[in-house]
Amino acid sequence: MAIENKPGVEFDTVFSRNDSLELSSHHDYENVQARIFKIIVIGDSNVGKTCLTYRFCGGTFLKNPEATIGVDFRERTLELGGECIKLQIWDTAGQERFRKSMVEHYYRSVHAVIFVYDVTSLPSFESIPEWIEECSRHSVGPLVPRIMVGNKCDLRDRREVPASAAQCLADSYNFPLFETSAKDPAEKEHVDAIFLTIAYRLKSHKPLRLKQLSESSSRHLWNQREQEAAACQC
């Protein structure tokens, strides 16, 4: 599910029926020029960064993943509005010992950042400000989109992070918030939507159009002006 960020303002992510998530077969892969965007996925160990990125790039739930050492690269090419976009996803290590020599590389020339926590782990949520702070220390520009993702929503009985608390934190940074599950097949399209939201933002390379809506009809909310203004915190 996507969670409201600010009432009355919609993050104008409308996926056209003509957009496909993959390059269609009539394309000659060799000759297609794709713009490449680097997206890093950051958060505590065990929150499901590898499973989320695998779900998006591989289409299935990765059983028995091992802790990521350094970084794993995944990519997926999309056709959006007639343009080829390649998302190069850096699945980073959450464990300090597996990431410390890599941190500079994570943040260099990054185009978007996804902060992940586990809704069944309060400590992983409480770490989010530290991850945002690390991002800030590495001079990631204010126009670089950031989003927050709460993973493992399928574990309903074990939830420790209320959606309201997560929304509050996301609002304080003016980040969009998504809650999802890499494991639940019913959430597959929602995982896609997280990355597509970023892809559209990167593709346009310009401020999003803000559409005033009634509170009840608002979904995928992201106040871009406030997001950019507040991004100096991150």
Ligand SMILES: Nc1nc2c(ncn2[C@@H]2O[C@H](COP(=O)(O)OP(=O)(O)OP(=O)(O)O)[C@@H](O)[C@H]2O)c(=O)[nH]1
């Ligand atoms: N129930 C449930 N389990 C999940 C989900 N996503 C990941 N897991 C499990 O959580 C554990 C950790 O997943 P990973 O994807 O390896 O976590 P990570 O954030 O990449 O961990 P590091 O590589 O150590 O930073 C594994 O046992 C996964 O099976 C989910 O959506 N639901």
Ligand SMILES: [Mg+2]
């Ligand atoms: Mg991992």
